[in-house]
Amino acid sequence: MDDICDIGHWKLIRCALPDTNAGYIIITTTRTMTVAEHIGGAYNLKPLSLQNSRILLYGRIFGNEGMDKCPEEGLIEVSNKILKKCAGVPLAIITIAGLLASKRRNKMDWYEVHNSIGTGLENNQDVMNMRKILSLSYYDLPAHLRTCLLYMSVFPEDYEVKQDDLIWLWIGEGFIQSGKQGKSLFEVGESYLNELINRSMIQPVYKYIVKDIFDCRVHDMVLELISSLSAEENFVTISNGVRHNSPSKKDRRLSLQSDKADHATLSVTMSMPQGVRSVVGFDSVVDLLAPSLHAFRGLRVLCLKGSHIPKCSPIKCLGNLVQLRCLFITGSMAQLPEEIGNLKYLQILHVAGSSIMRIPSTVVQLKDLICLKFNSGVTLSKRFGSLTSLVELSYCWVEDHPTRNIEELSNLTELRVLSFCSYTVTWDDSLNKSLVECLCKLQKIQILDISIGNGESNLDGWVAPSHLRRLRISSAGSPRCQLGCPNRRFLLTFPC
Template identity: 65%
Template sequence: MEIVTGAIPSLLHKLGELLVGEYNLQKEVKGGIIFLQAELESMQGALEKISRTPADKIDDQDKIWARKVREMSYDIEDNIDKFIMQCKGWKTTEQHSFKEAIARTLKWFRQPKIRRKIATEIRGIKSCVIEVHERRSRYEVSLGVDKPVTVDPRLFAQYTEVKELVGIGEARDELINKIFIEENEVPLKQGRIVSIVGFGGLGKTTLATAVYKKIRAQFDCYAFVSVSQTPDLKKLYNDLLYDLGKSINDEALGERRLIEVLREFLADKRYFVVVDDVWDISVWKMIRCALPDNDVGYTIITTTRISHVAEQAGGAYNMKPLSLNNSRKLLYRRIFGNGNKDNNEAEEKCHEELDEVSDRILKKCAGVPLAIITMASLLACKARDKMEWYEVYNSVGTGLENNLDVENMRKILSFSYYELPCHLRACLLYLSMFPEDYKIGKDRLIRMWIGEGFIQCEKAGKSLFKLGESYFNELINRSMIQPIHNSRDDMISSCRVHDMVLDLIRSLSSKENFVTVVSNMGGTSPPNTIRRLSLQNCQESHVMAQAT
C-alpha cells in the first residue's frame, strides 16, 4: 500500500491470487475479478499521473476522485483479506485436539457459504467501482480557465541583499578559495566544477548567488540559470545565451543548434556559469554538452539536493548548516529588526526570559536558514512572552500550523517529496509515525516497511530486506532523512527526520489519511476511518506549556 495509489498494487496481486488459487470461485465471481483488475489498473495509472503533479496544481475534482479511489481500494483489500483468511483458515499446530478437528470440519462445511458471500461482495465492489468512475465523468468540468500562476518561493533567494544574510560571508569566502586554489592545481583546459549539495532550505541558491556576484567580474562572460524539476532545455539554452551576452536573430533554433552556438561562442572565452537546482544527472549531462572545455579556463557551479548528482557532476561541496551563534543572529534580526547598526549587541540580545525557548527553537531548526526565517515570521507577530513562544515551538512538527511562511517552507521542501518515486513516498510518509527527534533503527524500519507492503519485489530471488536497504539509502541520498552512524564501526545503523521534513510529512499524511497521530499536544480530531494510528506522549518537549 502506498500514499499515491492506496492499496491498489497489493490488491491487484491478491485479485490475481484469487483467480489462480484453489478457491473454487463461481464463474460470475471470476468475471467480476477480471473486470476489477482491468478497472483498478486503469485507476492506478491515473493516480500515478496525478501524483506527479504538486498538490497546489491539482484540480479539486481530481483530488476528490483520487481520495475516493484510495479509500475504496483499502476497503476492497479488507474484504479480500477476510475472504482469503476464511478460506485458508489459521495455521494448525503440530498437535491437533478433538476440538480443533471439529472446528476444521465445521469450517469445511461453511466453504460454500463463504464463496456465495464473496460473490455478493464482488458484485457490490464492482458496483462501487463503476459508481466512482461514472461520478467523475458526471461532474467533470472543463471551463478552459487557466490556473493562477504560482510564484516559486525559491526565486527570492537570488535577489536577497547580502547585508540581510547571516553567516553567508564565511561560506562564500570558503567556496571562492576552493575555486581559485584549484585554479592553480588543475590544467586550464579542464576548468573547475563545484557542486553545492545539501538539504532543501539550507541556502544553496543563496550561496551560489553570493559567489556569483562576488567573482563574475573576473570572467569574460557569465550566466546564472535555474533548471528545476521539469526543465525546458531549449529555454534554458536561450537564457544562457542571453546572460552570456550572445544575441541570436533566429529564435526558432532547435536544441542541437543552440548547443552548437553556445559551444562556438564559449570556445575561446573564460566563462563562469551557475546552474541552479539540478535534479537529474541526465539533464546535467545535456547542459554540460553546451559548456565546452577550452584552453582559456572556465568555472561552473551547480546546486542540487541529491548527493549522487553532485558526485557525478564533480567537485561536491557539502553545504553546512548555520552555527548556533549565526542562527541566533538570524532569528533575532528577523524578529526585532536591524535597528542601529552600531548597537548590534543590544539589538540582537533577546530578553533573558526568552533565552531558553529561543535555544529550543533553534535546536529544532538545526541551522537551516529557511526553518529559522519561518520560525521568526511566526514569532514576530507574537508578544515577547515565553508561553506564547512555547506555543509556536510546540506547533512546529505537528503539520497543523497554517501560516503563509510555513506553507512556503513546506512548498520548498515538497519539491524533494514530489521528485521521489511512488514507492519512496510511502516509505517517507510512514516516518510520520515516529515522534520528533526519534532515533529510528534502520533494520526495524525496513521490516516495518515490508510488513506494510511498501516493498514489492519484482525480480524472483531478490531479498525484500536488501531492496528495503536500497530504499533507505536512497532517502539519505536525497537528503530526506539524516543518517546516524554506529560509533563502533561507523556504519549507518539508524536515522532521524529533520523537524521541518517531519512537519511536511505530517501535513501530507493528515490530508491523505495515511497516518493519524494522537498526542497530548492536542490537534485536530481523528478521522472516522483510521488506517494507521500513532499514539505519542510528547511530555518532555511540552513541559513548559504544561507547567502553567
Template identity: 45%
Template sequence: MRSGKRSRTSRSVSRRWPSDAIGSVGTPSDIYAFELIFSEFSSYHLWFFDRYKVDAIKPGKILVDPRITALYTKATDLVGIDEAREELITRLTKGDDMSAQQQRVVSIVGFGGLGKTTLAKAVYDQIRVQFDCTAFVSVSQNPDLNKLLKNMLYELDKQKHANIHSTMLEEKHLIDLAREFLENKRYLIVIDDIWDIKPWGILQCSLLENSLKSIIITTTRILDVAEQIGGCYKLKPLSHESSKKLFHGRIFGSEGKCPGQYFEVSEKILKKCGGVPLAIITTSSLLANKSGDIKEWNDVCGSIGFGLASNPSMDSMRKILLLSYYDLPSHLKACLLYLTIFPEDYEIEKERLILRWIAEDFVHCKDESQSLFELGESYFNELLNRSLIQVADKDYTDNFFIPCRVHDMVLELICSLSREESFVTTVLGDSRQSMPSSGSTVRRLSLQNTTWPKLEMSKLRSVTIFSLTITNMMPSLSCCHLLRVLDLEDCNLKEHPSLRFVVNLFHLRYLSLAGTGYSGELPVEVAKLQFLETLRLHGTGIEELPSSIVGLTQLMFLSVGNRTSLPNGLRYLTSLEMLGVDGLESACTAEELGHLTQLRNLSVGLTTGKEGRWDENMCAALVGSLGKLHKIQSLTVCTEAGWNLNGSVESLGNLSYLYIDETTSLPTWIRPAILLHLSSLVIVVVQVRREDIQVLGRLQALSYLNLSVSGNIQVLERFIVSPDSFPCAIRCRFDHLSMLPSTFPPGAMPRLEDFRFGIQVEDFSRGEFTTDDLALGHLPSLRHVNVGLYGEWEVSQEVVTKVEEKLRHEADVHPNHPSLYVSCLL
C-alpha cells in the first residue's frame, strides 16, 4: 500500500461501458463503479460508469465518530436493557429450586434487530466470573457443526484447545471431548442465533449435566425453537423513553441536546421504529449527518413504512435499511456489497477487508500523496459511523485492529441486492447457491461448502474460500487470467503439493495463504506478479522467501511467520506500508527496515534464529531503524527473553499504538516529548521503576495502558504522580504489579472507566497502608474495577476480608456504582 502510487503507464481511462458489466439500469444496487477489461495486448483499461461520478469523489480522512464508542460500549446501560438483564440473571441464578437444579436454560426469542445477542452478552459478561469456564458461540443460519463444536471447546479453554481448529476430528469425538472437559466444571455457555432445532440437538449432547448448577443461554428468532429448547424468554421492544435516549444520544450526544424543532418529527420516526434497536440505530446514524436540515428529517420520516410498532414486519425493517443504503455514495455501495463475500457472523479483519477493497479498485484517489489504505480506512469508518457495520469487539485498543461484523438483517439486505446484480456468487455449505442469472458473468466467487462448483471462471476477479477441505479439489486456476484476489486464508493446505500456478496470474493484486499451514516453496517466478500489492504468509510453513521477491515494487503489505526467513534486499520494497515479520534474526535485516520510509504498521518478532545464535546488535539496529520511520503509526515488537530496547529515537510523532513483549525495562525513548499521539500502550517489562509510572502519566494522548511485569509479582514502592497525570486514560491495567488507587491523587485519571490493579496484602499486615488508602472515590469516571489480592493466605486471611469489604464499600458509595471483581491470588 504505497502512497497512492500506481503504475500510471499500465492504465488508460475510457468512458465506454463494457457490455458484460451493465446491470439493470436504475436498480438499487448501483454497484459497478468501474470494470477492468483486458485487451489482446494484456494492457489495462479502466472503465468507469458515468452514474458513479468517480471524479467527483473528494478523498478525505474520515475518523470513527466518537459517539460510536458510547453507542457500543454503553449499549447495555443506556438503551433500556438493564431491566431485562436483571430479570434474566434472577431467573438463572436464584429461586427456591436452585439447589436441586442440575442445569438452567434460558432461550431468548425475538425478531431480528431486537437486541437478543446484546442482552445475552450483557448477562454473560455480568455473571461469567461465577463459573469455572465459559463460552459464547454463534450457530447462524447455515451452521458447520464440526466447526461450532471446535469453537466451543476453544472458548472453554483456549490453552488446552489451542490447536483444535487444525485437527481433523469427527463430531462424535468432539462431543466426547466436550463432555469429558465439562464433567467436573460449572460452566456458562451462550449459544447465539439458533435457526433450527437440529443443531441444538447435537450441541445438547455435548453439554453434560453434572449437578453443578451450570447455565445455558440461547437466542433465536423462532418461537417454536425456543419452546423446544426450554426456558422461553420473549424479548420486548425498547420503551419509548429508552428509544428516545438511544436515538437522540446517537445524533446529538444526549437527549437533552435535541433542538425543539426536531421533537415532533423525532416522535414520528420513533413510533415507526417501534422500539427496535437496530431500526433506531440505523435511522439515527442516517440522520446524524443531517442534523441541520429539518426538511431531510421529514423526508426520511415519510419514507419509513409503518408496521414495526404494532407488528414486527420485516418489510418495514428492510425499508429502513434501504434508506441508509440509498443514502450512501456510490463508492461505498460497492464496498458494502463486497461484505457479502464473508459468511454470516464472520468476524472480518479490518486490515484484510481494506486491502481487498484496494485490490478490487474500490478505493481510488487522484492525490498522489495520499495513502490508498488511509482512504480505505475512511470508507470503513464511514460505514461504521452509519451503523451499517458493527464493531465485533468493543474492547479494541487501536483503530488499526478494529474487527467488524455485519448484522444479519443488514447482511440479508445486501445479499439480496448483490444477487440482483450478480455482484458476488456464493456457494453455501448446504449446497444452496447464490448463483448469477442465466448468461451473467461470475466475477467474485465465495466458496463456503465442501465441493468445487462447476462454473465458468474465465472472467473471475476474485476467489475466496472458507472451507477447510475444499482446497483438495481446487483446480489450478491458471485459466483465470483476470484474477485480482486469491484469498485462501485459514484453509488447510498442509498437504497441498504446490501453488506454482499462481505465477501465471499476472494481474493478481492480493494473495493470502495466511493460516493455511502450507509448507511448500514460494516459486522464484513470483516476481512476475508485478501488480501484487498484498502477500499474507503468516501461519504457513514456508521456510524461505525467494530473493526475487524484492522485485515486487508495488507490494504494500507483507507478512511472514516465524518459520520463514527473509532474503537480503528488503530495503528495495519501498512501497511497503505494512510489514509483519515474526522471526527477525539478524541486525542486517533490522537495519534494512530503516529504508522502508513508507511504513505505517510494523510488527516484528526478534528471535535467535534456527541455529540458536543471538545477534547482539539486532536490538540496537532495530531501534536505529525506528528513528528513520517518520510515518509509523502502529508498532509491535516481541522478544524471546526480555531484551534491552533502549536507544535514541526522535521521530515517532505519528505513533498511536505500541505493543512490546517483553523488554528489560521501559525503553528510554518512551517519552512524552516524542510520543505526542500515543493512545494505546501494551508493554511487558522485567522490572518497573518508580519513575516509569510518572513518565507514562505524562503521555498526554494515552487512553489505554496495559503495563505487565514478567515473572513474579512485583511490589512497587509508594510513589507520587501529579494531579494532572493520565489525563486521557480510559482503561488502565497493571498486571503482576502491586499498587493502590490512592497512588493517583484527586485530579489524576479523570476519565478512567476501567481499572485493573493488584494489592499485596502483606503491606496492610505490616501497617504500611490502611484500608483508607483504597480511595476509589479519587476516580470520578470509574465504571469497572478488577482487583487481584496477592499474598500468603495463612498470614493474611483477616486482612484480605477487610480489604475486600472496604473495596465493596468504596464501589457502593461511588456515584457511578462501578462493577467490582476481586480475585484472591493467595
C-alpha cells in the first residue's frame, strides 16, 4: 500500500484487513516516520549503488538500457560528481537526468548543473535538499513550460489526467498563444507536454492499448513544489481540506479539490469572484459553486470533473458567462442550456464522460469552437458544418440523416481528429462513396476512428494524408480498406 499520509488513513485501511495471526505480510510506504512506527516499524530503503545510479542516469540521458559507463569520456568525471550529490536517491537522479538531457553534451554545461545543486543530498537527507534539485530543474525550464507545469497543481495528489484533456486546458487558459511553423495550437501543446516528460517533470501513465495515448501525473514531491510556488506567485488558489491558500482579490484560478474543504474559507474566496478567470472543481464541490458562479463574469475556464451536478445547478447560468473560452464537464448532469449559444468566445466544449446526451442546436453559433467532444450517441443539429474552425470532433453520430451529416463533415477541413459513429443505419455503397469523398477533403486529418454497426465499411479510393498517425475501423461486416499513404507509418487497426 503506497504513500500512507497519516495514521487516520491507516486505521481505516486496517479495519478491512484480517487479524494479524492470519499469516500474511503487509508492506506500506510512507514519508512520515511517525506513521511507519505506528503501523509496525520502519525499514529505511537503502540508496542506489553507484553502479545502479549510473545505469539510471545514463539510460535516461543516452537511451541505452543497462549501461553503467558514460559513452562520452569527457563527461565521466562530472557525471560521477553529480551522482555523488544525488546520493543514490532515484527521484533526484531522474530529475537531474531530465535536466542534463536538455543541455549540450558539454563538460562546462554539466559542471554548471553540478555547481547549482549546492550541498545536494550526500551529507543531508533532508527533504529540502531534494526540493533544491527539483527547483533547479523547474527554474531551468523556459517560461512557457514553467507556466504549464505550475498548472498541474490544480489537480489533487495522485490524480491522472488524460494527455488530450491537459493540452486542451492549457489552450483554454491561454498558455499556448499561437501555432508555430504551420502547427496547430494542439500540436504546439503536444510539443510542450513531450518536453516536460523528457525533462521528467511530468510522468506518463500508460494504461491503453495504443501506446501514444496516456495519462499524465506528477510525482508527489513535484506536486508539493509547484503547489508551493503556485501559492507564492498567486497562480492557483488551492482548497482541498488539507491546505488552502489565503484568498485575496487577486485570485485568478480556483482549484476546489474536496468537499471536505473549509466551507467558511471557501465562502470568502467565492465572495470575491471579480478577478477569477478559471475554476476547476472535483467530486461534489460543485454544490459549493452553485450560489455564486453566476457572479464570475470574467470566467474563461470552467472545469467540473467527476462531479454530480444537480438540475438546480449553476450550469443554468452558463449563458451569462460570456467570456468563457473552455468548458469541461464530466459526471452526472441533465443537459446543457440553450443559452450556450451566447458564448461567442467559446473554443473548447468537452462533455465526453458526462451524462449529457443532447447538444443544443445553438452550438452552431460558436464560430470560434476548435474542440467539440461529447458521448457516442449524441446527435448534432443540422448546420454543424458551419463550425469550420473545428480541429477535433468526437463523436460524430450520423444516425438521423447520414448523407446530410457526411456532407456537413466535409466542410470541416481543419479537422485533425475525427471519431465517426453509426450503429443502426445500414451502411451501403452509396454512403461509403459519400464518406470517401468527405475524407478526401479532410487533408489535415491525423487521427480517424470509424465505427459502423450495421453494414460494411469500404474506404477504397481514399488516399490517406501523409501525416495520418492512427486509423481505427470497426465494422459489423469485414472492413475493406486499400489505402495509399506515402512516406508514413501509422497504426491501423480493424477491431472485430
